[in-house]
Amino acid sequence: MPARGAFDPLDVPFALGFISLIDVHRAPLRFYFRLDGSKQVELFGIDCTRRYLDEAMPQDHARMAAASYSEVVERREPRCHTREVLFRRRMLGYEIVILPFSEDGETVDRLMTGIVPDRALE
Numbered sequence: 001m002p003a004r005g006a007f008d009p010l011d012v013p014f015a016l017g018f019i020s021l022i023d024v025h026r027a028p029l030r031f032y033f034r035l036d037g038s039k040q041v042e043l044f045g046i047d048c049t050r051r052y053l054d055e056a057m058p059q060d061h062a063r064m065a066a067a068s069y070s071e072v073v074e075r076r077e078p079r080c081h082t083r084e085v086l087f088r089r090r091m092l093g094y095e096i097v098i099l100p101f102s103e104d105g106e107t108v109d110r111l112m113t114g115i116v117p118d119r120a121l122e
Contacts, residue, residue, distance in 0.1 A: 001076055001102040004110050015114060020048070022111040024073055028118070030054065031069050043117050045088060061087060072098045073108045084118075093118030 009019055017039035023032040033048035033056065039120045041047045048056040053065055064085070072079050078100065084093045101110040 001100050001105060001108065003103050003105075004101040004112075007101070007112070017042075018114050018116065020115075022053075022069070022113065024069075024109050024111060029066075029070060029073070031066060034110075037115070039117070040113075040115050043092065043115065044092065056086070061085065068098060069095075069111055072100050072111060076081045076102075076106075076108055078101055 004021075006086055009016055012019075017037045019035075019037045021034040023034050023051065025032055031053040033051055033053065036048040044057075046056055049103060053069075056062075056064045057065065057112050068079060078098060080095065080097045082093075082095050084091060086092075090104075094115050097114045099112045099114075100108040
């Protein structure tokens with residue numbers, strides 16, 4: 001796994017608003033949004049920046065996201081999902097990629113997500 005410093009978001013300026021950086025905290029396992037991309041904030045209507053996932057998002061969505069993030073932490077490999085979910089009484093469709101980062105090469109300590117909304121559902 002690469003260290004977070006190996007990836008410079010400025011190398012993909014077209015994606016900046018679609019990227020979130022999430023710290024992985026343990027004991028218990030929780031996910032803290034260091035930065036929530038502005039396009040993700042627009043899509044969900046919630047800014048998770050400087051908040052824990054389970055405190056920022058509705059419970060059902062937080063459980064789904066935590067399960068996906070936990071799988072990436074456990075397997076130490078990226079995941080991609082295509083989702084259609086009812087979120088705050090409206091259908092949202094999006095693709096999400098979840099990338100693990102590790103400062104020691106073994107333990108996932110940060111995640112980066114990138115979301116592409118499905119324009120057809122808007």
